[in-house]
Amino acid sequence: MSVVIVGAGQGGFQAAWSLRMEGYDGSITLIGDEPYLPYQRPPLSKGFLLGKQELESVTLRPEKFYSDQRIELRMGECVASIDRAARKVVLASGSSVPYDSLILATGARVRRLADREALYLRGRDDAAQLKDRLDRAESVAVIGGGFIGLEVAAAARMLGKEAAVVEIQPRLMQRVVAPVVSDFFRELHETHGVRLMLGSGDVPRADLTVAGVGVIPNVELALEAGLTADNGIVVDEHLRTADQNIFAIGDCSKHAQRGRLESVQNAVDQAKCAAANIAGKTQVYAAVPWFWTDQFDAKLQMAGLSGGADRVVLRGSPPKFSVFYFRGGKLIAIDSISRPADHMMARKLLAAGVEVSAEQAADENFALASLVNR
Template structure:
């Protein structure tokens, strides 16, 4: 790419903003066009299911940067504009209003959108408008059915219950979040919901949303004033169809976040090869979005450094703070390294093959995970890792 070339960043997200800031910080002097389909400047999404939904924050706390800081980036910002296609051979992005935006380098950061269920339209939780609309439906005397007990659904259920809403949490898996954190930790989190009065129904599938509730797979209906669907997401790649770029549960990228010469992916939409774990992954976490946006921008400018992070995520549920590093999905073994599952204060470590690949803590200080994070980054062998554990509490 020419040193003062034109860069188009599609996605006014945490990843897109990080990419734009990094381009300027690394000395890029050309035009940077930042395209976002929402009318607002980039804002933070994790608080939507926590502080915004609970009312602890007002929306004016969400913007990722002050207007003056955005202005200093000298961006060609196009908010409220939808990119509908890209011509890689000609180097142009087509917008919904018919405008063609030329580029010398392209960064795709279009994120994801919620999966929906058949039937009556229901609430989802992805944008600020989504969060405010759901917030207005919560409180004493209200009933809420949450479909999906993943991290987003669990966070929303915990906030709603704290506001006095009667919550029914429906999850098709026998143990919520077992695919991500293991059955033992999943059972601990499930019990926390029950202890706070949530009607958690694991192993319960939902076939459709109906007026006044949801219909289960067995034909029965769970009544609720409001329904929140939190059954995962789909990467926003439809606008890339026909571009020649590889699309497979995201925009497929190499270890440098490159999808094609001059085209890079970042954030929730990007599926890239992480050489640290030697696997392809797509991570929907805020920290990864910012880090990958920076990596994509540097590599677009010629750095050619592999993007090999130790992914990080956190979740707030009731009075619990959950922190995790690494790649926990598909793990072969979980072991308690410190603390106790029964007391809900513990650090758990995860094995994949013969390596330490993840760590998760609940109710523990941040430092309890940092040493494990370093071991994951150094590709520590499992046998070496468990030799340093303080306890080996048996499974529940």
């Protein structure tokens, strides 16, 4: 038996490790197109840009870990195609690797601006180049008011640079948070001296321009192999593609019910689920999605998916508060700003599927834990 994993990011790494933890004893080959050992991306836009972490510290495990776990690494190699009939992946070098099960963890790439020169942040090389340029710049213009753009802007100000954020939408992080959360982070950035240009496409002159305008899932390999893709490789509840021997996880996959999610948690939990299924355990992917971003001294932690919410309720007040999202009277998501206990409780509430009323959510004297511990 052999498993090949294409993509050596956090999801690919977790899939390989989880296979061993599930008792899978066959061969595992982990193929990555970057020359580095698998690493975590979140610190690249946080601690690394601020000089609090070295680039080497983002490595997930030393090389010895892989040899001890009998995981064959093929770093710096690109998969050119998948031969589904012969069950093998063909590398750009011309060699091939056979598989019984294949996991696609191909991730996503940054969406690039066609009409403007800018730096982007996705991988280690991007981060190294951005930090070098940021250290030498006096002013930074950031295009995009999402997580990455705001984290870069915050880092720039904390390093003493002038910073401006250009966002075409009228509010920050508009796609994923309620207006009250957008307003809080607008005030936070303005208080720290970031110039916000909302509802605008005019980019000010600066020593350095950075763009954070979303990503594009890497589905080309799957499409060329005849698999179904629609803003992500389409998978079922077990994370299988149209080919029962091929799974897709992480940023490149589109779950039948949840759609495509971009987060470390999603990549890691989907990796665990796919590994369990390959190891012979029938497992449905049902993990509660969660996300986070650090900006200045505020941490936003999100649990669940707030899309389609028809009621929003606040618990607490700025600068430390939580936002509860309801749809049809049912709790669907919770955003917590500098209230980590609320976030942990949010994940428990959503996982348990218990009923929470808007009145209970808003009442800080009501113990939400009582709903889970019944």
